[in-house]
């Protein structure tokens with residue numbers, strides 16, 4: 562009999578705290594967040610404004626450090642990495658998708674998608690080929706040379722997703738990716754995330770909307786800098802109580 566292969570743990574955070582100091586005032590934004598996320602998970606991060614969701618995502622994306630606590634990403638202790646190593650991880654292993662798309666307005670769609678490959682030192686011809694392939698996979702044939710202002714919101718977000726995945730990341734971090742989209746475009750974008758997830762990419766997305774969170778298989782609820790609900794834990798408890 563073959564032993565089942567354990568899924569690989571991609572993210573381990575332990576007792577994360579984040580404190581911002583503004584003059585005399587300390588703002589305690591994360592208050593002890595501990596959890597694991599396995600490769601291939603699709604996680605929705607929810608919670609009221611100010612709960613610490615973006616701060617948590619910035620730490621996961623190696624854009625910010627916690628004040629205390631540990632973060633291990635893909636087997637590497639993030640606090641031990643220097644600025645160049647962090648930039649390398651962001652460029653190679655993580656794709657970012659934002660609410661307002663963050664495309665460069667004076668560049669064509671294909672040039673926006675090429676950007677991470679320029680930073681990665683990929684030669685020009687290969688860059689263009691890979692960027693075009695990504696755009697086509699996002700259903701954007703015919704839009705390659707359009708500037709963002711000539712594209713709809715849904716199309717701009719699909720360009721942004723093409724840019725996020727052109728380096729074949731293992732993780733996508735998306736902060737309210739459907740926040741500026743009509744419901745039809747939002748559904749299209751979520752279907753793309755589902756497809757990418759089924760190909761093995763881990764996805765973590767922040768959303769306020771319950772119907773968007775439905776696309777994820779695990780939900781984390783943040784309140785006052787803590788995770789107050791984690792559906793993965795509920796599943797684990799269910800399984801172990803069934804065993805008793």
Ligand code: ADP
Nearest residue numbers: 581583588590609610611612613614615616617
């Ligand atoms: P959420 O994404 O859940 O809305 P955030 O992580 O953006 O929450 O912010 C949590 C709290 O931290 C907010 O009260 C916000 O004002 C504060 N905060 C975020 N970033 C900074 C910063 N750079 N300096 C000071 N306070 C900050």
